[in-house]
Amino acid sequence: MTSLMLNEDETMLRDSARGFLDDAAPVKMLRTNRDSGRAYDPGFWKEMAQMGWTGVLVPEEAGGSDMGHRAAGILAEEMGVTLAASPFISSAVMAATALRGAASDRLSGIADGSAIYAIAVDEGTKHGPEKTALQAERSGNAFRLSGRKTFVADGGSAGRVLVLARTAGAPGEAAGLTLFDLDADRAGLSRSARKTVDSRDHAQLDFDGVEATGDDIVGELDNGMAVLGLALRAGQAALSAELTGLSAGAFAMTAGYLKERKQFDRIIGSFQALQHRAAHMWSEIEVTASAIANAGRVLDESPDESQLAVSVAKARATQTAKLVVSEGVQMHGGIGMTDEFDMGFFMKRARVGAEWLGDYGYHAAKVAAARGF
Amino acid sequence: MVDFAQDPQPFREQISAFIAENCPKELRDMPASERSVCWGGKRWVFSSPAQKSWLEAASSAGLTAARWPVAYGGAGLTRAQEKIFREEMARLKAPSPLESFGLWMLGPALLAFGTEEQKLHFLPQITRGEIRWCQGYSEPGAGSDLASVQTRAEDKGDHWLVNGSKIWTSYADHADWIFALVRTDREAPKHRGISFMLIDMESEGVSTKPIKLISGYSPFCETFFENVKVPKSYGENIPAQVGEVNRGWDVAKHLLTHERTMIGGGGSGSAGGILGGRSLGAFLGSLEEGVLDEPVIRSQAMELEVDTLAMGMTLERYKDMAKAGGVGNASAMLKYYGTELNKRRYELLMSVTGSEGVEWDGPHGTVAAEWLRTKANSIEGGTTEVMLDIISKRVLELPTK
Numbered sequence: 001m002t003s004l005m006l007n008e009d010e011t012m013l014r015d016s017a018r019g020f021l022d023d024a025a026p027v028k029m030l031r032t033n034r035d036s037g038r039a040y041d042p043g044f045w046k047e048m049a050q051m052g053w054t055g056v057l058v059p060e061e062a063g064g065s066d067m068g069h070r071a072a073g074i075l076a077e078e079m080g081v082t083l084a085a086s087p088f089i090s091s092a093v094m095a096a097t098a099l100r101g102a103a104s105d106r107l108s109g110i111a112d113g114s115a116i117y118a119i120a121v122d123e124g125t126k127h128g129p130e131k132t133a134l135q136a137e138r139s140g141n142a143f144r145l146s147g148r149k150t151f152v153a154d155g156g157s158a159g160r161v162l163v164l165a166r167t168a169g170a171p172g173e174a175a176g177l178t179l180f181d182l183d184a185d186r187a188g189l190s191r192s193a194r195k196t197v198d199s200r201d202h203a204q205l206d207f208d209g210v211e212a213t214g215d216d217i218v219g220e221l222d223n224g225m226a227v228l229g230l231a232l233r234a235g236q237a238a239l240s241a242e243l244t245g246l247s248a249g250a251f252a253m254t255a256g257y258l259k260e261r262k263q264f265d266r267i268i269g270s271f272q273a274l275q276h277r278a279a280h281m282w283s284e285i286e287v288t289a290s291a292i293a294n295a296g297r298v299l300d301e302s303p304d305e306s307q308l309a310v311s312v313a314k315a316r317a318t319q320t321a322k323l324v325v326s327e328g329v330q331m332h333g334g335i336g337m338t339d340e341f342d343m344g345f346f347m348k349r350a351r352v353g354a355e356w357l358g359d360y361g362y363h364a365a366k367v368a369a370a371r372g373f
Numbered sequence: 374m375v376d377f378a379q380d381p382q383p384f385r386e387q388i389s390a391f392i393a394e395n396c397p398k399e400l401r402d403m404p405a406s407e408r409s410v411c412w413g414g415k416r417w418v419f420s421s422p423a424q425k426s427w428l429e430a431a432s433s434a435g436l437t438a439a440r441w442p443v444a445y446g447g448a449g450l451t452r453a454q455e456k457i458f459r460e461e462m463a464r465l466k467a468p469s470p471l472e473s474f475g476l477w478m479l480g481p482a483l484l485a486f487g488t489e490e491q492k493l494h495f496l497p498q499i500t501r502g503e504i505r506w507c508q509g510y511s512e513p514g515a516g517s518d519l520a521s522v523q524t525r526a527e528d529k530g531d532h533w534l535v536n537g538s539k540i541w542t543s544y545a546d547h548a549d550w551i552f553a554l555v556r557t558d559r560e561a562p563k564h565r566g567i568s569f570m571l572i573d574m575e576s577e578g579v580s581t582k583p584i585k586l587i588s589g590y591s592p593f594c595e596t597f598f599e600n601v602k603v604p605k606s607y608g609e610n611i612p613a614q615v616g617e618v619n620r621g622w623d624v625a626k627h628l629l630t631h632e633r634t635m636i637g638g639g640g641s642g643s644a645g646g647i648l649g650g651r652s653l654g655a656f657l658g659s660l661e662e663g664v665l666d667e668p669v670i671r672s673q674a675m676e677l678e679v680d681t682l683a684m685g686m687t688l689e690r691y692k693d694m695a696k697a698g699g700v701g702n703a704s705a706m707l708k709y710y711g712t713e714l715n716k717r718r719y720e721l722l723m724s725v726t727g728s729e730g731v732e733w734d735g736p737h738g739t740v741a742a743e744w745l746r747t748k749a750n751s752i753e754g755g756t757t758e759v760m761l762d763i764i765s766k767r768v769l770e771l772p773t774k
Binding site: 003258267272276280282287316361 | 652653654655657658665671672674675676678679680682683684686687689690693694697703706709710758760761762764765766768769770771772773774
């Protein structure tokens with residue numbers, strides 16, 4: 001397998017992403033978004049599209065830059081460093097992967113940023129596509145979808161929704177699920193924004209007899225997981241990368257503070273009690289970064305056997321981010337608790353990222369299953 | 374003698390033919406757990422004629438130190454060739470012909486800091502397994518604070534007079550020579566008065582005493598020096614010390630960084646042992662039914678497996694980084710994380726083997742002794758606390774005051 005170290009092209013991609021994001025989407029943009037009640041800045045999304053980021057997983061013939069999952073991870077990681085908010089993972093990573101698997105002609109809209117997708121999978125408080133109960137009842141050649149989807153990232157603002165519905169079998173079974181590609185304004189579909197701690201767009205979607213046809217199906221009837229499975233793994237890997245960037249960003253703030261804050265007439269970073277905790281955090285971030293690189297590589301090279309690599313990455317990234325933001329607040333002391341200071345933003349996004357697309361336990365169980373116990 | 378550079382055959386074929394021809398089949402057929410490691414040395418008793426003939430064949434082809442130059446007893450292989458050599462050894466199930474502190478520690482130190490004559494004199498004795506070396510670093514009063522060693526070597530004109538004691542000298546009771554850190558200038562700042570000295574263990578006044586550990590094993594000794602006369606030179610341009618007098622700390626530091634990367638790979642006691650080459654997952658899958666149904670044990674096992682896999686990827690990434698230009702002080706992270714992980718692994722192995730695990734020689738073999746042995750992983754080669762100090766001061770550049 002290709003090395004886990006960044007190659008020359010990847011280093012360039014990372015550096016240019018870092019430069020752009022520092023400038024175009026610093027942490028204070030998230031504050032602006034929150035204070036003005038928007039989930040993300042459409043102007044920033046346009047700039048991302050112009051740089052080819054929205055088409056990172058779209059084939060060139062559909063107008064994409066087709067750089068692959070490792071590259072998508074590098075971009076997501078840098079977005080995590082500054083908490084840059086956008087529908088990147090929902091649309092450019094997950095929807096692009098699902099629609100590519102189904103050779104959909106909607107890919108070019110994703111690539112140029114004009115089509116923004118949300119992925120509606122979960123229905124309860126915990127991730128689990130096979131738990132889907134939302135029914136797509138057949139009526140002649142058409143379907144009528146009824147049920148509720150929760151925790152749909154970018155569900156309030158996206159123009160289109162990929163929704164997982166049950167066309168056969170019972171909740172708990174991975175078979176019998178079908179993926180539909182619907183306009184978010186379709187009659188009978190109502191969306192209500194949930195105000196989540198990370199100030200991003202998460203919505204509840206209620207389907208009340210929403211009509212769909214065979215043309216709306218992505219992939220095969222009753223076999224939606226064949227395309228959605230890989231799309232979810234791609235999203236999980238990119239989210240892990242974002243969380244690792246988030247960890248690095250929060251850690252850099254904390255390490256910086258340790259080097260300047262004085263108490264008891266000493267720079268607090270000279271206290272060994274804090275030094276060892278900082279060194280431990282850095283070690284955790286380093287180990288997690290390897291898992292992130294590995295997940296991207298495996299998705300690029302053997303996508304069908306990527307669950308283990310992706311789940312190691314998501315489990316690690318979740319745990320590392322949790323550690324780093326908690327320690328980040330603690331080491332900053334009182335100021336870390338204030339809204340005026342940015343550390344809270346890192347903590348809140350880390351918590352939402354921990355839940356989205358499968359929490360630590362979900363992925364650790366996938367690892368155990370893949371390892372035979 | 375085989376000259377791999379001159380042979381027209383592709384290297385993989387040559388090396389594989391060499392191993393097949395020279396490594397006796399009985400050694401290759403023997404399960405890894407039953408093979409005894411060959412440490413060499415003047416007093417070495419070979420476990421079988423096969424072990425002896427494999428050492429002789431491999432060393433005369435330079436393959437006990439495959440990457441060292443031919444002139445020093447190595448085979449002069451390139452990095453790529455060495456990788457192929459290792460792959461073929463693994464494929465043919467051939468055991469390593471020789472393990473020794475000479476190969477791991479003193480050799481690299483001499484290659485980096487020794488005189489040409491020192492290399493020509495000492496290195497071939499190491500590669501042939503003739504001289505077994507041990508390492509004399511720690512002292513009762515100098516553990517983590519290694520630079521405060523007090524064993525002193527006084528300048529007596531044509532010789533040094535050495536007095537003091539060393540502790541944690543691995544296998545000193547079986548070793549022929551010792552490379553030791555000794556104080557040659559008591560007035561200088563502590564890092565600037567140390568020399569890296571080579572001493573014959575047969576010299577009058579050297580004695581050793583094994584230390585029995587909690588695991589029941591005695592891999593370490595105390596080593597005493599009482600008015601030991603060490604000649605200043607072992608021949609023309611073969612001084613008793615490596616590097617300059619009073620600059621031995623540079624040599625020691627170089628070796629410690631080297632050692633850390635090695636230990637990060639798992640820590641002593643992790644390589645063979647109870648897992649016998651199986652993954653943790655495979656081992657857990659083979660256990661008595663129901664053990665992993667216990668939710669706390671199961672969750673610990675899952676967390677450990679996640680971290681073990683991620684650490685494996687990290688070792689791979691750091692190996693590539695090392696090849697591309699070095700990882701420097703970040704190697705302290707590998708040592709810290711790898712050894713702490715190994716201790717966690719053995720805590721879990723003790724949990725899952727339950728009442729059988731606490732037997733010294735029960736159905737799970739030596740798991741109890743291995744478990745106890747892992748407790749030293751985070752002490753030897755620089756403690757966890759010293760590693761965290763290195764990361765915070767040298768990598769993160771946190772202030773010292």
